[in-house]
Amino acid sequence: MVLALIIDGPLTPELEARTLLGHADQLRSLSGDGTIGATLRFEGIVRRAERDPEAADAERDLLALDYQTYDPMAQRELEALAASVAARHGLKSIVALHSRGRVRVGEVSFVLQVAAPHRAESLAAVADFIDRLKQDVPIWKWSVWAV
Amino acid sequence: MVLALIIDGPLTPELEARTLLGHADQLRSLSGDGTIGATLRFEGIVRRAERDPEAADAERDLLALDYQTYDPMAQRELEALAASVAARHGLKSIVALHSRGRVRVGEVSFVLQVAAPHRAESLAAVADFIDRLKQDVPIWKWSVWAV
Amino acid sequence: MLIFGAASFGAKSDRVHVKVSDTPTVREVLAAMHAQHPALKFALPPPETGRLAVNHAFARGDNAIRQGDEVALVTLVVGG
Amino acid sequence: MLIFGAASFGAKSDRVHVKVSDTPTVREVLAAMHAQHPALKFALPPPETGRLAVNHAFARGDNAIRQGDEVALVTLVVGG
Numbered sequence: 326m327v328l329a330l331i332i333d334g335p336l337t338p339e340l341e342a343r344t345l346l347g348h349a350d351q352l353r354s355l356s357g358d359g360t361i362g363a364t365l366r367f368e369g370i371v372r373r374a375e376r377d378p379e380a381a382d383a384e385r386d387l388l389a390l391d392y393q394t395y396d397p398m399a400q401r402e403l404e405a406l407a408a409s410v411a412a413r414h415g416l417k418s419i420v421a422l423h424s425r426g427r428v429r430v431g432e433v434s435f436v437l438q439v440a441a442p443h444r445a446e447s448l449a450a451v452a453d454f455i456d457r458l459k460q461d462v463p464i465w466k467w468s469v470w471a472v
Numbered sequence: 473m474v475l476a477l478i479i480d481g482p483l484t485p486e487l488e489a490r491t492l493l494g495h496a497d498q499l500r501s502l503s504g505d506g507t508i509g510a511t512l513r514f515e516g517i518v519r520r521a522e523r524d525p526e527a528a529d530a531e532r533d534l535l536a537l538d539y540q541t542y543d544p545m546a547q548r549e550l551e552a553l554a555a556s557v558a559a560r561h562g563l564k565s566i567v568a569l570h571s572r573g574r575v576r577v578g579e580v581s582f583v584l585q586v587a588a589p590h591r592a593e594s595l596a597a598v599a600d601f602i603d604r605l606k607q608d609v610p611i612w613k614w615s616v617w618a619v
Numbered sequence: 620m621l622i623f624g625a626a627s628f629g630a631k632s633d634r635v636h637v638k639v640s641d642t643p644t645v646r647e648v649l650a651a652m653h654a655q656h657p658a659l660k661f662a663l664p665p666p667e668t669g670r671l672a673v674n675h676a677f678a679r680g681d682n683a684i685r686q687g688d689e690v691a692l693v694t695l696v697v698g699g
Numbered sequence: 700m701l702i703f704g705a706a707s708f709g710a711k712s713d714r715v716h717v718k719v720s721d722t723p724t725v726r727e728v729l730a731a732m733h734a735q736h737p738a739l740k741f742a743l744p745p746p747e748t749g750r751l752a753v754n755h756a757f758a759r760g761d762n763a764i765r766q767g768d769e770v771a772l773v774t775l776v777v778g779g
Contacts, residue, residue, distance in 0.1 A: 374506070
């Protein structure tokens with residue numbers, strides 16, 4: 326299964342469950358075939374302390390990040406990246422979700438979950454995906470300062 | 473929070489929830505302080521195909537793996553490893569669970585979940601933990617063949 | 620051309636105008652950006668190897684840009 | 700001495716006997732294992748740098764082993 330989606334607002338367990346329910350057939354076909362040896366799940370969370378480039382990169386307190394996406398290119402590139410990483414690392418499945426719009430401190434803005442035959446592929450795939458996300462997928466973040 | 477436990481049988485969501493409930497205070501103190509930027513969760517799953525060293529390393533079908541632990545050293549070393557990896561990578565929390573005894577194909581025998589300020593530390597910590605687990609924690613696996 | 624992120628902050632706008640020939644290549648547009656918008660240099664890739672988004676897909680070098688194409692500067696992306 | 704995993708499979712037992720002096724070091728026990736149990740060589744670390752579990756903690760080199768200590772060969776571990 327290759328699933329990549331840009332979703333408005335923070336990524337909550339409810340939202341993720343609802344999204345995955347829409348792909349129940351693909352999920353079913355994955356379970357129990359005995360070929361998956363490792364799963365790895367990464368969550369990116371908005372931290373309170375962020376450097377402010379307008380204040381000599383001093384750390385300031387954030388309220389939230391606003392994620393700006395260039396649509397529909399961001400969605401297309403996220404999908405293309407997921408498919409490419411899955412093929413390159415021989416993944417059995419990959420799910421990538423990224424927020425659009427406001428995500429407050431402590432909330433999740435990015436979820437990446439992969440299933441692979443062995444642990445090495447799962448670790449390499451997650452590191453590779455995140456590196457390329459930052460190069461290829463047109464998503465920008467804007468700081469919303471606490472004061 | 474540093475939590476490392478050897479648990480009898482496969483690691484199920486129910487078992488993990490029950491284990492974590494016993495550490496509710498530590499869990500509470502983690503959430504919402506705004507210092508966690510990344511969480512990473514690894515699950516090791518028993519695969520069907522395994523090499524048989526008695527058959528020239530040919531692949532055979534497994535029914536299960538039997539994990540043998542040297543107790544209480546295995547529990548102690550798992551804890552020591554978790555504490556050491558947490559300190560080395562500046563983790564905010566680490567939970568490591570490993571099975572003892574029989575785990576069938578498709579079931580989970582190992583869970584590692586870390587929370588870190590940034591993604592780089594979370595990835596390095598998981599890779600480091602698994603490498604050192606295989607050197608330092610006295611757990612062995614025995615193949616239970618399907619035929 | 621559409622610009623985003625730190626580039627748009629530098630330009631205080633989400634788009635800039637750039638004068639080019641009638642049927643420029645990606646390389647020519649990037650070179651024109653360097654010449655006409657020096658304040659955006661920090662976000663501009665080199666014309667020879669850099670890329671632009673043309674109609675929501677990455678394009679480089681000799682790729683031609685036509686009247687009506689949507690052209691965007693996709694650099695300094697910070698996902699995750 | 701207790702042995703596990705592939706070593707115990709090779710020895711067809713979960714323990715082996717090894718003759719040593721009354722108060723041997725870890726190094727001496729490992730050297731004696733190499734000499735007295737050549738079939739386990741694949742699982743034995745070198746005496747100079749290798750370690751044994753003595754009373755459930757890793758010990759190396761000059762560490763002394765006393766009467767009644769539980770000594771185990773912890774190598775070729777395959778967790779995860």
